Amino acid sequence: MSDDDGDAVEPVLRVEGLETHYDSTEGFLDRLLGRSRRVRAVDGVDFDLRAGETLGVVGESGCGKTTLARSVLGLVEPTAGSVYHRGEDLTALSSAELRDRRKDLQYVFQDPLSSLNPRLTAGGIVGEPLDVHGLAAGAERDERVRELLETVGLKPNHAARYPHEFSGGQRQRLGIARALAVDPEVIVCDEPVSALDASVQAQILNLLSDLQAEFGLAYVFIAHDLRVIEHVSDRVAVMYLGEFVERGPTETVFEPPYHPYTEALLSAIPEPDPLWEGDGIRLTGTVPSPVDPPSGCRFHTRCPRLVPSAEYDLSGETWRSLTDLKLRAREADGVTSLTAARTSREGDGSPVDGGALDPADAIDPAGPTGPTEASRETFDALVREEFGLPDPLSDPDAEAAVAEAIDALRDDRIGEAAELLDAAFVSPCERRHPTEYDVGADHGIACLRYDGEFDEEAGTFADGSEPAGSAE
Numbered sequence: 001m002s003d004d005d006g007d008a009v010e011p012v013l014r015v016e017g018l019e020t021h022y023d024s025t026e027g028f029l030d031r032l033l034g035r036s037r038r039v040r041a042v043d044g045v046d047f048d049l050r051a052g053e054t055l056g057v058v059g060e061s062g063c064g065k066t067t068l069a070r071s072v073l074g075l076v077e078p079t080a081g082s083v084y085h086r087g088e089d090l091t092a093l094s095s096a097e098l099r100d101r102r103k104d105l106q107y108v109f110q111d112p113l114s115s116l117n118p119r120l121t122a123g124g125i126v127g128e129p130l131d132v133h134g135l136a137a138g139a140e141r142d143e144r145v146r147e148l149l150e151t152v153g154l155k156p157n158h159a160a161r162y163p164h165e166f167s168g169g170q171r172q173r174l175g176i177a178r179a180l181a182v183d184p185e186v187i188v189c190d191e192p193v194s195a196l197d198a199s200v201q202a203q204i205l206n207l208l209s210d211l212q213a214e215f216g217l218a219y220v221f222i223a224h225d226l227r228v229i230e231h232v233s234d235r236v237a238v239m240y241l242g243e244f245v246e247r248g249p250t251e252t253v254f255e256p257p258y259h260p261y262t263e264a265l266l267s268a269i270p271e272p273d274p275l276w277e278g279d280g281i282r283l284t285g286t287v288p289s290p291v292d293p294p295s296g297c298r299f300h301t302r303c304p305r306l307v308p309s310a311e312y313d314l315s316g317e318t319w320r321s322l323t324d325l326k327l328r329a330r331e332a333d334g335v336t337s338l339t340a341a342r343t344s345r346e347g348d349g350s351p352v353d354g355g356a357l358d359p360a361d362a363i364d365p366a367g368p369t370g371p372t373e374a375s376r377e378t379f380d381a382l383v384r385e386e387f388g389l390p391d392p393l394s395d396p397d398a399e400a401a402v403a404e405a406i407d408a409l410r411d412d413r414i415g416e417a418a419e420l421l422d423a424a425f426v427s428p429c430e431r432r433h434p435t436e437y438d439v440g441a442d443h444g445i446a447c448l449r450y451d452g453e454f455d456e457e458a459g460t461f462a463d464g465s466e467p468a469g470s471a472e
């Protein structure tokens with residue numbers, strides 16, 4: 001992505017190819033078999049942070065935001081990549097050098113109560129970094145502590161109180177005062193207001209904004225709430241499963257073109273945003289495990305805008321339904337686990353107990369028990385209803401493939417059904433891991449749909465190749 005204002009402004013922070021993988025190998029069997037489970041929490045992130053600006057990082061729980069924050073500050077050791085502060089690679093520093101550098105890079109935590117030492121008074125908490133970095137002592141230190149408390153809207157006589165004697169908002173002010181004590185250039189704010197009431201949130205956001213104007217601070221501001229991100233950020237990065245899927249100036253990220261994930265997050269905002277121009281696509285399910293991320297585009301397992309394969313003449317919606325059926329069949333260990341959370345049976349919205357698709361449902365109650373032609377039809381209808389699949393599909397070849405797979409499901413041949421569906425229905429999005437495509441000034445989106453070389457109709461790239469080969 002290119003800068004709209006050229007390279008004139010040297011960023012205070014530059015993050016390149018950052019990866020942080022945790023080892024979550026469990027139990028003696030894993031160790032005995034030499035099996036390692038790597039949690040790819042941050043998996044190749046790049047960004048610049050310029051002096052005095054706020055970069056908002058947004059994504060659902062589990063996308064890797066906190067790991068990113070901690071990796072940038074060296075609180076967890078990255079697996080790969082670099083974090084440059086004023087041109088110097090922090091990942092190459094010794095721990096003593098890094099400790100010293102923390103003066104310039106501070107952290108404000110989500111939950112001030114658990115991050116503030118309960119045995120220290122407010123004065124002790126705010127004064128501690130001054131002691132650690134040898135910045136002030138004696139009367140000068142006391143004066144600086146009082147000044148810092150006032151700067152964040154607390155009273156000098158609050159210095160004698162303990163964290164539990166403050167309200168949530170006041171505690172967050174204390175956490176901010178502590179971060180400010182060392183006169184940093186950058187503060188990484190990790191969900192700093194998500195634990196607070198709405199009215200207190202606004203006060204803390206205003207405080208952060210005032211402090212930024214007064215001290216020229218740069219913020220990396222992490223949140224899952226898009227409204228907060230929109231309010232505070234100059235630029236926004238949208239994170240999904242360890243990667244940035246969209247980056248750009250705030251106003252461009254909040255208007256089309258969108259990454260489908262951004263669009264889905266925006267759709268989920270309860271009160272319509274005045275800038276919102278989307279058509280209300282829905283985000284279902286949760287973030288998959290970063291231990292074994294989906295192939296190709298990591299969002300393909302949930303993407304409402306999945307690109308259909310050009311092999312069949314099917315709508316995007318039907319393609320989404322087929323992919324859901326395929327993914328569910330892949331994970332199911334029996335036909336009863338085919339549906340994890342069915343919400344209604346006859347389309348009347350009535351809840352279904354257990355939420356599992358039971359082959360018994362598919363047996364004609366009037367007929368004998370056991371698989372019959374009639375029960376097959378009923379089962380087929382139930383599966384189609386469950387996954388929103390038309391009967392029949394508009395494309396005869398696709399219809400033949402799905403009918404055969406549903407038949408296999410009916411006979412509890414789950415593995416075979418999954419194989420049939422896997423062979424028949426593969427979206428280009430499952431095959432290619434998208435790079436970030438420029439869609440405007442300083443605005444990038446990592447989605448195949450924005451690859452100028454890709455022809456959705458033909459399902460091929462400009463050189464005639466199919467989207468294979470670069471899948472993860």
Ligand SMILES: Nc1ncnc2c1ncn2[C@@H]1O[C@H](COP(=O)(O)OP(=O)(O)OP(=O)(O)O)[C@@H](O)[C@H]1O
Nearest residue numbers: 022024039041060061062063064065066067068290
């Ligand atoms: N110490 C750890 N060991 C193993 N896995 C971890 C560790 N810390 C986090 N993870 C996993 O890494 C992934 C990213 O977690 P992370 O906390 O960074 O995400 P997040 O977007 O900040 O989510 P949240 O808002 O819920 O904190 C998750 O799957 C999480 O379970």
